[in-house]
Amino acid sequence: MGIRIYNTLTQRKEPFEPVNPGRVGMYVCGPTVYKPSHIGHAVGPIIFDTVKRWLTHQGYAVTWVVNITDVDDKLIVEAKAQGCPVDELAERVTKNYLVALDQLGVRGIDHMPKASEHIAEIIDMCQRLIAKNAAYVSHGDVYFDVSSCRDYLKLSHRKVDDQQAGTRQLAGGEKRNPGDFALWKAAKPDEPPEVQFDSPWGKGRPGWHIECSAMSSKYLGQPFDIHGGGEDLIFPHHDNEIAQSEVCFDRPFAKYWMHNGLTRFNTKKVSKSDPEMAKLMQQLVLSHLLTKYPAELLRFVVLSTHYRRPIEFSDEEIAAKKKGLDSFYRLFERIERVTGSDPYAGGATLDNLFAPVTVRVETFQKLIAEHAARFAEAMDDDFNTGGAIGVLFEIVPAINRFLDEQQLEAGGNVELKPVAAAAVQSLRSMTGLLGLFEKRPPAETSMADTMVDSLMDVLIRVRAEARKAKQYTLSDMVRDQLGSLGIVLEDRPGGTIWRRS
């Protein structure tokens, strides 16, 4: 049926047809790097990373751009407070952000352009707009004249007149219309030299909005296919991007506008500038969360809900999601132990399933294939990762059931082991499209040394002897005491295994 995407511009789901057949250009608004990034900044990249994975899987060659806004009022203020240069602050925050994204499995970003490195392109756009009479210079500032754009605010579906009067008169009387926004801001005397760039209008720096227009058109051309970001950016940021870009180049800007729901905490939007949220913010800083929870769990939490819905981010919710995730890890552990195949090995494809079919396993294989189809259906439907994960949760018991029924763990039907292994490979090929279970999870503690393993072997062997002699008081004591140390024993058909709880 093909991919369908909800387009904010048209307010409905549309069949996805790229501007250029077979190729997709995708631009997502990245952070302004002035303070440590929080969980909300990771949501977009995780979602669009998954979008790219799915588009790629469906045969498109995707180019994905995420910008870094490293010149901005807030950076200047923050750098001053910290007593360091603006570029140093930006670099530090950016670096931490990239480390976090990497841990979260965001790998698909092709370009991460910085505003400070695209001043020439920005100035060029300003000049074009001035030449077209769509922008004007005022005291060293350059403003976009919103009246030059007939369908201004078409993305947010507002009317210029409906905007509350007077709220945007901060810049004083230098604007022709209160709604006009800055393309270029003249430098103020006390601003550090690293944010003072030469321009035809004197020293200054870019306004907000313009860098996204300049950089997206540079890396993706115009029009390009998908423009994404948090839904709080629809107005004014994305409306303004559209206005300046379309007036500048006389052609459509972006075809599909995708907006992700905002992360919430205690039902409130997660926001650095909200004073009430400020106290809680350190709990929601990415680097902190990543010490508290496995990155894979955070990614899983984000993808468990459809991207347009807000996510309530709480310890309770994460703990519940973790239990679900664990059932996957246990299945993988089990399949590895029983079949000897590595579930985390790459190169898995659904085709593995259609290896030698016997009547006995045909139903099972068909079942997996049907689930794979449902998974694809969900992903095609506006990247419904929540629904897709629901399908994965049905596959796990199906494989466990097969293992149980065919008594594979107890050593029966050895010839069916490859079938079970292939089913897990199939499952893994689906989770891989969500960026999940791509590699073996790191050991839960740093003490994963061989000594612990050896000691556990000794304890398990001693306990086995006790059980053989039916000395259950003793064997249960070993198990209980290990339990209080956070170690769980499982007596399996093939012997006892242990894991940390």
Add this chain to the structure above:
RNA sequence: GGCGGCGUACCCAAGUGGACCAAGGGGACGGAUUGCAAAUCCGUUAUUCAUGGGUUCGAAUCCCAUCGCCGCCUCCA
């Protein structure tokens, strides 16, 4: 005030006109399995989708109204 969205079981959540009189996860309860556990499997947990009207042969899904919550209109992923 304007614009946008949301309200599905105890909690999270998919489904947005019939093929589903509602997936899936967590929790709870019962069963199988086990020496007992753990893990795994099976089953139960919404005659109903905020409320009230309407459209339709048919609605959780469309329309209107009401209530509640959230986002944007200032910086924000």
